[in-house]
Amino acid sequence: MPEENSGQQGQTFIERRQCVMDRRVGLDRRRGPGRRRTEERRAAEEGEMTDEQFEFLLAIDRYKRENDRPFPTWTEVLEIIRALGYRKVAEPQSLQPFKKETSPQPQPQVEPEPEPEPAHAG
Helix, strand or coil: CCCEEECCCCCEEECCCCCCECCCCCCEHHHCCCCCCCHHHHHHHCCCCCHHHHHHHHHHHHHHHHHCCCCCCHHHHHHHHHHCCCCCCCCCCCCHHHCCCCCCCCCCCCCCCCCCCCCCCC
């Protein structure tokens, strides 16, 4: 039950922000209507990880604690990956399978700037 709070001038309001979950359907409203999670995203959100993912997560967490770095740079993340023993041994592959499904964004129309008028010599 939402609790009532009183404002500065004796006004009363009901606190409705206690839960971000939509109680009617059990969906997180921040994701938006009709947005489905990928299997990887669902597994991560529900705490299901492969041993490899969990090892990576622990390595990142350990690095952050030992180096007092709450937000490591991408270079540091690459160093952590290499420290775990990963090396580039295969030919590069397309990132297309990892591409997120998004709706096409309309491109803004750019109007050409008018040419400056020539200066008159006078």
